[in-house]
Amino acid sequence: MYIVTAKEMYDIDHFAMTEIGLDGKLLMENAGRAVADRVTAIVKDTDKICVLAGSGNNGGDGFVIARTLLDKGYAVQVLQVVANDKILGDAYYHKRLFERCGGIISLFDGKCTSMITSNNVIIDAIIGIGSKGILREPLASLVHYINREAKKVISVDIPSGLPADEGKGEFISIQADYTFVIGAPKVSAFLNHTSPYYGKWEPVSIGLPSRAFKTNTSRFVWGIDDVRNSLPDRKPDDHKGEHGKGLVIGGSKEMPGALAMSLKASLRAGAGLITGATTEGVIRMLSANCIEATYKELSETNGFLDNRTDVSLEGYHAVAIGMGMGRRTCTGDLVRSLVHTAECPIVIDADGLYHIKEDLLDIENRRYPTVITPHPGEMAMLLGITVNELLLEPFRYSREFAIKNNSYVVLKGMITIITSPEGEQVVNMSGNPGLAKGGSGDVLTGIILAMIMQGQTIFQALCNACYIHGRSADELISEKHSYHDLLASDVIDGLAKVFRIIS
Numbered sequence: 001m002y003i004v005t006a007k008e009m010y011d012i013d014h015f016a017m018t019e020i021g022l023d024g025k026l027l028m029e030n031a032g033r034a035v036a037d038r039v040t041a042i043v044k045d046t047d048k049i050c051v052l053a054g055s056g057n058n059g060g061d062g063f064v065i066a067r068t069l070l071d072k073g074y075a076v077q078v079l080q081v082v083a084n085d086k087i088l089g090d091a092y093y094h095k096r097l098f099e100r101c102g103g104i105i106s107l108f109d110g111k112c113t114s115m116i117t118s119n120n121v122i123i124d125a126i127i128g129i130g131s132k133g134i135l136r137e138p139l140a141s142l143v144h145y146i147n148r149e150a151k152k153v154i155s156v157d158i159p160s161g162l163p164a165d166e167g168k169g170e171f172i173s174i175q176a177d178y179t180f181v182i183g184a185p186k187v188s189a190f191l192n193h194t195s196p197y198y199g200k201w202e203p204v205s206i207g208l209p210s211r212a213f214k215t216n217t218s219r220f221v222w223g224i225d226d227v228r229n230s231l232p233d234r235k236p237d238d239h240k241g242e243h244g245k246g247l248v249i250g251g252s253k254e255m256p257g258a259l260a261m262s263l264k265a266s267l268r269a270g271a272g273l274i275t276g277a278t279t280e281g282v283i284r285m286l287s288a289n290c291i292e293a294t295y296k297e298l299s300e301t302n303g304f305l306d307n308r309t310d311v312s313l314e315g316y317h318a319v320a321i322g323m324g325m326g327r328r329t330c331t332g333d334l335v336r337s338l339v340h341t342a343e344c345p346i347v348i349d350a351d352g353l354y355h356i357k358e359d360l361l362d363i364e365n366r367r368y369p370t371v372i373t374p375h376p377g378e379m380a381m382l383l384g385i386t387v388n389e390l391l392l393e394p395f396r397y398s399r400e401f402a403i404k405n406n407s408y409v410v411l412k413g414m415i416t417i418i419t420s421p422e423g424e425q426v427v428n429m430s431g432n433p434g435l436a437k438g439g440s441g442d443v444l445t446g447i448i449l450a451m452i453m454q455g456q457t458i459f460q461a462l463c464n465a466c467y468i469h470g471r472s473a474d475e476l477i478s479e480k481h482s483y484h485d486l487l488a489s490d491v492i493d494g495l496a497k498v499f500r501i502i503s
C-alpha cells in the first residue's frame with residue numbers, strides 16, 4: 001500500500017489520465033462506486049443518508065455515491081454546500097446523472113442544518129485533497145456543527161478540511177467515524193495530530209495503474225506479504241554461523257534488564273549467536289536468566305561502562321549498543337570509540353543516541369551501515385527541536401536526517417517510520433498501546449540485530465523487525481493480554497506465534 005502527498009496523488013491522477021488514457025469521469029465513477037460499496041457494508045437498510053457535496057472532484061465523488069446508493073434503494077439525498085455555478089466539469093456531469101436518476105439536491109443556505117440531524121448517516125464529500133488553508137465560512141461552521149451533532153460520519157478520501165500533507169498544525173476538520181481513502185492513503189493518515197480525524201480508514205481501489213504509483217512515490221506501508229517475500233527461509237543444513245554472530249553492548253547497575261531483553265529478543269528472532277557485553281555485576285545478574293547468550297565483561301566505573309577495555313569487534317556480524325547503559329561521560333567515550341571503529345553494521349538505541357549527539361559526523365563518515373532507533377523524544381534531542389515540531393513533520397525530519405547522516409532511521413511511535421540513507425520510506429502499522437511501556441524498545445533493538453544478520457537488505461531487516469515486533473504485541477492483545485498488562489518480555493514470547501504465522 002503506497003502513501004501519497006496531495007501533489008503525488010495529483011501526479012498519479014495526471015499520469016493515469018494522460019499516459020494511460022483513463023478518463024476523469026470514469027475515475028470519478030470508479031471512486032464513487034467503490035466508496036458506495038463500502039458504505040453499504042456499514043449502514044443499515046433503514047438508515048437515512050445525506051451526502052454533502054462540495055465544489056471540487058471530491059463533491060463529484062459524492063454525486064456518484066448518492067446515485068449508486070439511490071439505485072440500491074437507500075433513502076439518500078444530497079446537500080450541495082456550494083452555489084450551483086461552482087459545480088463544474090466531471091462533477092457537474094455526475095451531478096446531472098444523479099438528478100436524471102431522480103435524485104434530490106438541496107442547496108446549503110448557511111443554515112438548513114436540520115438535514116444533518118434528521119439523517120442518521122452523513123457522507124462527507126465536501127472537500128478532498130484540494131483543501132487550501134483553513135476551511136472558510138460557511139463551511140467552517142458547518143463542519144463544527146457536523147462534529148457536534150451528526151450521528152455517523154463517513155468521509156470520502158479524507159475528512160474535509162484536514163490537510164493531506166505533513167507540516168500543517170492548524171486546520172478545521174471533519175471528525176470522521178470512517179474514511180474511505182481513494183487510491184492510496186495520504187500522509188496525514190500516519191501523523192499523530194491528524195490521523196485521529198480519519199476514524200477507521202481503509203483504501204478503495206479506483207483502477208489507477210500500479211505503474212502510476214511506482215513512478216510517483218517511494219513511500220509505502222510494510223505488510224505481512226512484504227515480510228514473507230523478504231525474510232529468508234531456513235535451510236535444512238543451516239548452522240548457527242549462518243544466522244549471525246551479534247554483540248549487544250549495554251546495561252548498567254541501574255538498568256540490567258534492558259540488556260537482558262535485547263539479548264533474549266535477538267535469540268528468539270533467529271540470531272545464531274549472541275553475546276552481551278556489559279559490567280561484571282550485570283553479567284552476574286543475567287547469566288542464570290538468559291542462558292543461551294554468552295557474555296563478555298567490560299570495564300566499568302561505579303557500575304557504568306567505561307572506555308578502559310579494548311573491545312574487539314572482530315568476528316561479529318553486527319553490533320547493537322546503548323540499551324540501559326546510562327548517560328555517564330565515561331560510557332559516552334566507549335560509545336563514540338565503537339561507533340568510530342566498528343567495521344560492521346551498528347544499531348544505536350536509547351542512551352547510545354544521547355552519547356552520539358555531539359558527534360554525528362562520526363556516523364556520517366562510517367563506511368558500514370549505521371541504524372539509529374530513536375523514539376520521538378530521542379529524535380528531537382538529536383535534531384535540537386521540540387517533540388511537537390518533530391511530530392508535525394516526522395517524514396521530512398527523518399528523511400533529511402537519514403540522508404545528511406548517511407544512516408538508517410527507525411523513528412518509533414504509534415506508527416513507525418523507517419528511512420534509508422537514500423530517503424526511501426516505509427511505515428509500519430503493526431503494534432498497539434500495550435507497547436507503550438519500558439522495555440519495548442529494547443526488545444525491538446534485539447529483533448533488529450537478529451534480522452540484520454539474516455541475509456536481507458538492511459532496509460528489509462528493519463521493516464521486518466518492526467512488523468514482527470508490533471505483530472507480536474497485536475497477537476498477544478487479541479488472545480490473552482490487554483493494553484494494560486502487556487510486558488516487553490511477553491512480546492519476546494509472542495515472537496513464536498508471529499514466526500508461525502509468517503511461515
Ligand SMILES: NC(=O)C1=CN([C@@H]2O[C@H](COP(=O)(O)OP(=O)(O)OC[C@H]3O[C@@H](n4cnc5c(N)ncnc54)[C@H](O)[C@@H]3O)[C@@H](O)[C@H]2O)[C@@H](O)CC1
Binds near residue numbers: 028055
Ligand atoms: N481525477 C479525478 O477526477 C479524481 C478525483 N478524485 C477526488 O477528487 C478530490 C480532489 O479534487 P479537487 O482537486 O477538485 O479538490 P477538492 O474537491 O478537494 O476541493 C477543491 C475545492 O475546494 C475549495 N476549497 C479549497 N480550499 C478551501 C478552503 N480552505 N475553504 C473553502 N473551500 C476551499 C476550492 O475552491 C475548490 O473548489 C480527491 O480528494 C478525490 O476525492 C478521486 O475521485 C480520484 C479521481
Ligand SMILES: Nc1ncnc2c1ncn2[C@@H]1O[C@H](COP(=O)(O)OP(=O)(O)O)[C@@H](O)[C@H]1O
Binds near residue numbers: 413414430434
Ligand atoms: N501506542 C503505540 N502503538 C504502537 N506501538 C507503540 C506504541 N507505543 C510504543 N510503541 C512501540 O513500542 C516501542 C517503544 O520503544 P521505546 O520508546 O524506545 O521504549 P523503551 O525505551 O522503553 O524500551 C517502539 O517500537 C514503539 O513503536
Ligand SMILES: [K+]
Binds near residue numbers: 058127157158
Ligand atoms: K471529504
